[in-house]
Amino acid sequence: MQKDIILVPFNMDAIYALHVLENERDVVVSGFFDNNEVLAHKRYAGKSIYPPFYRNDTEILICAHQLSTREALKAQMADIGYLPEQIVILDSETLAQKKSSVLEQVRLADIARLKPLMAFLASHEVRKKRMLKFLQAPDENHFFHTFDDIQGVKIPKSFFGAEKKQHIILRVLTLYVTDKCSLRCKYCAAGKQYYEPREMKDVPLATMMKDYRRMLELVDWIDTLELLGGEPFLRRDLDEIINGICQNPMLRAKVGQLLIVTNATIVPREAVLHAMAQYENVIVQISNYCSASNQINRLVEALERWGIRYVVADFQGPGRGWTKIMQIEQDRSELSTQALRSKREHGCITQCNSVKEGKFYLCDLLVTMHDLHAVPNEQGMSIDIYDANAKEKIARYLSYDEPLPPACSWCSGCSSEAWNAKNIPAAEQIGYPIVLRRYTN
Structure with a gap:
């Protein structure tokens, strides 16, 4: 009897494992599970990528290196209904020995369609083996690459040419379109719960377009350009x-x-x-907050009628x-440089880099702090994207060798453990904005 296997999550090791397993006569790989909504129902090598669900008579093969990630995926599969004997951890040593034998089977064209960053890399004329080695850099860490050392993976100088260059690759770049929102969520990660109604405004169209063009000059690749509010449809x-x-x-060259x-x-x-329907790379992400998302059925109907791609979170x-x-x-006590470095390493996993009115920020909450003058020291909070040395400054800003800006002293943080907790109700509403102390700088 053939064994039915699903690989979790969709990453380079899962891709290698697929091709190794396909050489086994008694194994059938049915597809991949991945929590990334953007990958939902896409395909690699004819195998679909699904949001996790229960399927009987199936073995789950977890293809993750980090112990914490493995344990989280095991727990998720158990919650869905898979028994311990149905969940197996990939043997990394055995896979490493077999990677070279399946290297030529890896479908770069499929990867390019699924992973925009990889499409950018695939455009370089390099040998396949060298590029695949590059692509093994951890997906969650690829938002910033500098010179010829990419997240610990040494790339020959010939990859980017003999001269050392600086490359900025962003996983997410948020362009703020408005502060206005149809909800007032108590724990909004963008900080809109702190705005008074009079402080909520639209970013001028001309300013947005100018900032967008400037960012395309400064960065080498943006995986996801995100239009955020508030509520963009306002x-x-x-x-x-x-x-x-x-x-x-x-x-197409950079986004x-x-x-x-x-x-x-x-x-x-x-x-x-009509505008969204014209472009194949436009996706609408619907955040389903149940009763608060009171137009979700009408919205989905409209998107499907126009043939617009969407995902539901x-x-x-x-x-x-x-x-x-x-x-x-x-509390407005400023952390020491050493404490900020520690917070960078252990308490800040955000990769939602943001641009608003000519300023580049590490995250959405820094935008709020700046807008509302919510901190006594705004030094280093943002980068002027029109500065002559903006690219070099952004590179240093993103580097884990640099401490966080002082304003991060007043953020409650975003560690990987906290991010995964999911322990409060979504979109809890409040009637009035949360009062903050304001400063004049």
Whole structure:
């Protein structure tokens, strides 16, 4: 009897394991499980990538190196219903011995379609083996690469040419379109719970487009360009924003996908639906907050009618809530440089780099702190993207060799353990903004 296997998660080791296992006569690989909604129902080598679900008579093969990731995936599979004897950890040593034998079977074209960063790398004329070695860099750490040392993977200088160069690759770049929101969530990670109504404004269209063009000059690749609010569908001119972004000739060369994040309280105008439908790299991410997302059915119907790609991030149910992270602390004592370095290493996993009105920020909460003058020391909080040395400054800002900016002293943090806790209800609403002390700098 053939053994039915599903590989978890979708990564380079899972890809290698697929090709190794396909050489075994008594094994059938049915596909991949991955929690990344953007990968949902995509395909590699004819195998689908699914959000995790229960399937009887199936063995789960976990293809992860980090012990914490393995344990988290084992726990998730057990919660879904898989028994301990159905869950197996990939034998990394055996796989390492067999990688070279299946190297030529790896389908770079499929990977390029699934992983935008890899499409960028595939455009370089390098030998296949060297590129695949490069792609083994941990996916969660690829947002910043500098010179010829990529997350501990030494790349020959010939990969980028003999001259050392600096490359900035962002996993997520948020372009703020508005502070206005149709909800007021108590634990909003973007910090909108602190804004007074009079402080919520739209970013001018001309400013947004100028900042977008400038960022395309500064960075080498953006996996996901994210339009965020507030609620983006509150913008009356969102169709102009989408057209302005997608019609830029540099888009295909430097941006993987355009993600529009909505709380499903508003169905966009026909002009916005028409704009989104024109471009294949536009995806709408629907955050499903159950009763709060009161237009979700109408929104999904409209998106399907126009043939617009979308994913649903479901935040209701066990293990799908929110985490009380990235809140502005009331204590305003500034941490030491050493403490900030420690916080960078252990208490800050955010990769949501943001741009708003000519400034580049490490994360969304720093944008809020700046807007509301919520900290006594704004030094180093952002980078002026129009500075002559902006690229070098952004590179240092992103580097883990540099401490966090002083403003991060007043953030509650975002460790990997806290991020995975999911222990509070999603989208809990409050009637009034949370009061913050304001400073004049």
